[in-house]
Amino acid sequence: METIFLIFILFLGGAIVTWMAGKLGNIVQDILFLATILVPSYLFYTNVATGYAIDFNVGGIELSWGINAFGWLFSLIVLGLGAFAAFYAVSFMKGKERRGAFYLNFILSIMAMLGILMSQDLISFFIFWEIMTWSSYIMVVYNGNDVQRIGIKYFVFSAIGAYAMLMAIVLIKSMTGSFMIESLISSYTSFSYDMQILIPVLLLTGFGVKAAIMPLHVWAPGAYSNAPMAYTSIFSGSLSKMGIYGMVIVFTTMLSYVPEGVWFRGVVAWLGGFTAVFGTLWAIKQDDAKKLLAYSSVAQLGYIIVGVAIGTPLAMMAGLFLAVMHAIFKGTLFMVVGAIERQTGTSNFTEVTGLIRKMPWTFVAALMSIIALAGIPPLGGFVGKWMLYESLITSDHYLLVIVIFFSSTAAFLYCYKFLFGFFLGQEEEEWAHVKEAPALMVVPMVILAGLTFLLGTYPGIILKPIANGMQTLGYGMTQGQLWDTSIILNEWGNQVVLQPILYAILGIFVFFVIFVTIKGYKNTRYVTTKDISSSGEVPLAHENLTFSQGFFQPFLRAVEPAMRRQIDKYYTAIANGLESLFDFTRRIYTGNGQTYAIFVIVFVVILLIFKNSIFG
């Protein structure tokens, strides 16, 4: 049997067996779950090389699966982050209800994402896409909170995306007579002008929903924050990247063949830019860490979309690098929130504070991922941000670069809010009992955080697979030799040499840490956060001095005009309008036979009255 079938059978069978294994005991279920994630991943990387392809026939429909270097790159995000998140999930779900359902949908999501990457025909692509949507939908409503509002919203938007994609698939089939992506790409230039516009629009709508691009993003903050955090880390980290994956294919194949592609690129890039700005502004406003990270995910995907849409070699590389980085650091940050929520019972900045001494390892993971998110050198986020800015400047997108820069500077605000809100500030007695999260949760977080450091210093590790993937998409091989030496280079030949910079930063840091400690850090005495200078008044133990309400009030006051309009409100207005329309229709279709009889009689009467004028 082909290995690839074995992989999918293992995923599917494992999912069902894990689901039903709850009766055998928790440990058996956990082990089955981990095995179902890890064994197929191992098989995938050992037996399925890039360039692998297989055609087969199911029920008279030709299906084709295969993996190229570009899909392989995304498989790193899916299976790599998936493995870390799986270990985390085992510990996270300990003692929770409906573990079977959680594991089932977790595995199905991973399988569906791998399936999307393997699909070379639109039928299997769509089926896997729907499995992904359904399993994530069940996770969104898993906790049972706000199912009405959040669940329905996610469902409606996913449905919009799916129908758009389905329509595109049907149109493609009617024109090319084939479901193969290959034949779509090769015959795209022979389509009529309308179809050349319509098909990318429909496909981009479908992908845009998953990538949470404005104005299709409104489901994301609720859905990301409502799903269990162990799942949200792959929801935001990997699932959203499937939208990016699709977008990249649309941009590099179809839209690069037609002159209108320039307009598409411009519009989508600016939408990405606005997504980044408004996502950031709303993230600053949030008091709940999950909501903050959810909005921040929307904003970060905005950067990725900008890079992918601009599509110059450097911009595409920046977009893809940021996609990998985003999977790593946002996956970690959602895990951090999950750990804190598990240990303290809340994820609200205004309630929990001063955890740095209680959860030091969680803090280290959070700190490193936040630095990567903010794009501060020498961690990995900087490499992506740098390439994105340089590519925008060298490709004449001057205003867009300002927009992106604004959003990533404003991102410092919510980065600080996240770290300060949870870990720093006054240590209150209420949280004195909090312990560090279990090792099984901490270790994946810390390893992932370490990866951001590694990729910041040796970005070549991931830039090489990206370059291979881009070659599959038709980009030329550029700068290949530079990655081994960790130099990043823009199109004008300006460069940043990462390793000397890293050594310099570490050297200066260590020197001054030692310098300040010259009399010995041990000689100084630790005092509590109540022992502070406050104009001569000594705060008492019960006095709460925590600063967490209205954290960035002055900034929000300054940007208030930009936040007055919410796209959500327009959608609500449309929904209300539709509701009253449906209400009106309900008055006609009452479901009562008597009413229908009256309709018939009235119709016949009208017909009789106007008989002469109509039939002459």
Add this chain to the structure above:
Amino acid sequence: MDSIWFKLLGVVVSFIVAFTVGMTYMGLSRKITARVQNRKGPPFYQNFIDAMKLGSKTSAIHHGVMQHFGPAFLMVSSVMSLMIIPVLNNGMWFSNLNFHGDLIFLLYIMVFGPLGMALGAGQTGNPNSAIGVTRGLSQMVGFEIPWVMALVALMIQYHTTSIVDLMNIQVESGTWLIFSSPFAFIAAVLAMLGMFRYSPFDIVGAPTELASGPMSENGGKYLFTMMSSASVFAFAKLTLYVDLFLGGASNLIELLIKTFVIYMIPVLYGVVSPRYRTEQSIRYFWGWPTFFGLLAILYAVFF
């Protein structure tokens, strides 16, 4: 000449120059402010005395590891900026890391310190520190916009993102960028007012209101490190302005004159200004400075 020891020597010498000049400038600014306010003011070397005193003290207490790291983060930012920014024109003396980073990298390494410091300030638990930090970060979002616009204008006008290249262009053509891209200079200088945090943008540390904001709870060596970092950073920023707009400097005397002229802009603007609230200062930066930034970009694109 390329050995590691030579490089280290370069760092040390640059640091000492930057420290001395920065401290002197800050002392002079205290003196000038005092004279404008009709006071006698401290001697110009007062800052050295303060630094000596602070540096010789030992601390008795600490609030945790992050507080300990805060000043070191700040130092990383200052010294890295100093190493990326070329001090003198010809590149003969101590090129440090000039060729290893460009303007975008510089922008990011310049915010590294304040953010690290903010973490340190956060761990002390003093609410004043956190309030100061939120104000500082908000204000930073304000002035970074015109600042970046000015830099982007320069980059697209001369098709380079490297500081050394921009300096070489000025030396070769003989025209300072202040004349060939005036709007960028205006936007950058207006942004600088916020960068130096003198009045009217001094709400971050607002001495009488917030007890020095982020710096409260720090004394002795911590404060000394912060103070020297601030002076090194001030020198680095002034040198950057001279490098970008005033054609760089071929010797130290020229550099001192040029940096001092630039330094007087925020100082003199500050002594006659009252204090803005945070949202006022943000809106200030998004008003005229951003307008000039836009003009600079348009100018760079069309001329």
